Amino acid sequence: MRRRMLPGFNLSLGYSLSYLGLIVLLPLAALTWKASGLGLGGLVELLRVPRTLAALKLSFGGATLAAAINVVAGLLVAWVLVRYRFPGRRLFDAVVDLPFALPTAVAGIALTALYAPNGWIGQWLAAFGVKIAYTPAGVLVAMVFVGFPFVVRTLQPVLETLEHDVEEAAETLGARRWQIFLRVILPMLVPTLLTGFALALARAVGEYGSVIFIAGNIPMKSEIAPLLIVQSLEQFDYAGAAALGVAMLAFSFVLLLLITLLQRWSRRWAENAP
Amino acid sequence: MKLLPAVLTLLAALATTAVAAKNVTLLNASYDPTRELYRDTNAAFAAQWKAQHGDTVTIRMSHGGSGKQARAVADGLPADVVTLALARDIDVLAERGLLPRNWQQRLPDNSAPYTSTIVFLVRKGNPKKILDWSDLVRPGVQVITPNPKTSGGARWNFLAAWGYALRQPGGNEARAKAFVHALYRHVPVLDTGARGATNTFVQRGIGDVLLAWENEAMLARQEMGGSDVEIVVPSMSILAEPSVAVVDRNVDKHGTRAVAEAYLKFLYTPQGQAIAAKHHYRPRSPQVMAKFASRFPKVQLFTLKEVFGDWNQVNARFFADGAIFDQIGPGN
Secondary structure, three states: OOOOOOOOHHHHHHHHHHHHHHHHHHHHHHHHHHHHHHHHHHHHHHHOOHHHHHHHHHHHHHHHHHHHHHHHHHHHHHHHHHHOOOOOHHHHHHHOOHHHHOOHHHHHHHHHHHHOOOOOOHHHHHHOOOOOOOOHHHHHHHHHHHHHHHHHHHHHHHHHHOOHHHHHHHHHOOOOHHHHHHHHHHHHHHHHHHHHHHHHHHHHHHOOHHHHHHHOOOOOOOOOHHHHHHHHHHOOOHHHHHHHHHHHHHHHHHHHHHHHHHHHHHHHHHHHOO | OOHHHHHHHHHHHHHHHHHHHOEEEEEEEEEHHHHHHHHHHHHHHHHHHHHHHOOEEEEEEEEEOHHHHHHHHHOOOOOOEEEOOOHHHHHHHHHOOOOOOOHHHOOHHHHOOEEEEEEEEEEOOOOOOOOOHHHHHOOOOOEEOOOOOOOHHHHHHHHHHHHHHHOOOOOOHHHHHHHHHHHHOOOOOOOOOHHHHHHHHHOOOOOOEEEEEHHHHHHHHHHHOOOOEEEEOOOEEEEEOOOEEEOHHHHHHHOOHHHHHHHHHHOOOHHHHHHHHHOOOEEOOHHHHHHOHHHOOOOEEEOHHHHHOOHHHHHHHHHOOOOHHHHHOOOO
């Protein structure tokens, strides 16, 4: 047997597995067990209700769109914070973490206060007939807000280790700026961007606190899936609530799996790139 | 580190004196708008109990949405008494064996020592001229009311609208359903709780009229938007009966039954009733009501029982999954 670098492999593996089991798998098992009261038929039945479908569509669609927006905006912000030196940079850097630290309900109320038709931003938009608060657009705004730091924070360390010489080499070989970005820098960043995308997506899918205040919560229009879970709980329908939870979990799992596969593929592609 | 023994001695000393003076602690699980009411009630009851028995009663409060509170108690929150927004939430506890099913007969007036009703809160000067339920479905009127699936108060709103339509000349179930359907088409935001809806209306400036508990509306006018809103009392509304009960399983475990029962009975005394009236709840006692009559506008009130039967029937018919609210609520 090959000697391992660190001693106590069995102990640490055992510890990791039991910790993972206790913190992650046990609650998920309890959730599935609660949902099992409904049976597979009941679960399928639940997913065929138009209102449930609409809520799932909003939660997953909104989260995907929000994560995509965050990837673009986050890349820009991370780039600026890593590559440029300007006064107040550290302050800006710290501000990025605020959506992490703020209680989500506070964020929701603040965003609603801003975007409501009588709010600072909302009143200007209202003049153009644009409504953000209490519409699906409001849901998107809240989801972008909570997911933003995930993209920036995953990108920063990678951008910092990116070698300037590669870019300089490309430039001496006659590449234009956009070529350098598209063919040299971006391929190296794609796996990290996907990680940031996945984190932002996962966070937004399950987000309740901040979305609920700005959403309007009208069934079929601006109602998110986690709210349906809360509604089932209010009616003491534990099995129904757990079933919806399991459905969301399954969707999220499939999405994250797809992203991981995409990441692998992109890494291989980046390595094999000419 | 040297401090530790000193602190421990002090704590031990405190604990012994506490035992000698016989401290009793009660936990009251209540719903959101009762914070101010119970702050005063608790102080008055503690003073009375101290005078009569010499013991110090401390009443701790837990507030939240009524349904959420019921769930917390069902799941193990050790509340000695529950004071919730509707009997249905206490029925749930009875179904789980925390108290007997006939709990509502154990205290006078269906175990609801104070009542309230559903009124309208409108913008200053009532620009949309909203005077009664029928004005809510006029074109261009936006109504704010929370989701009856998540809010006890919103269930009273729904039932008040239904009962009004039913009791109009020529009213019947089909017409009531059509009226409530039309009403929810005027609802742009469906908050999860009564306080959230009040916020949406008062702070965010959404909507022309807020359907609210009478006590919440009066509080909102008093504290939140003072001069910006006014109350409109419709011609007819529902008598909302927020219920109270001792949680038998918990008081027997804590040995607090006597205090807990006395605490709830205190709500029915002239002093308790006056405190309720002061906080905009309609007192049951005719004498106290007469004293505060100027605060409570006259309105024709119907009870849940008269129009709808009991909460089990109401829930199955209106608020269960796929029931009437799901068919005619917003988005339909």
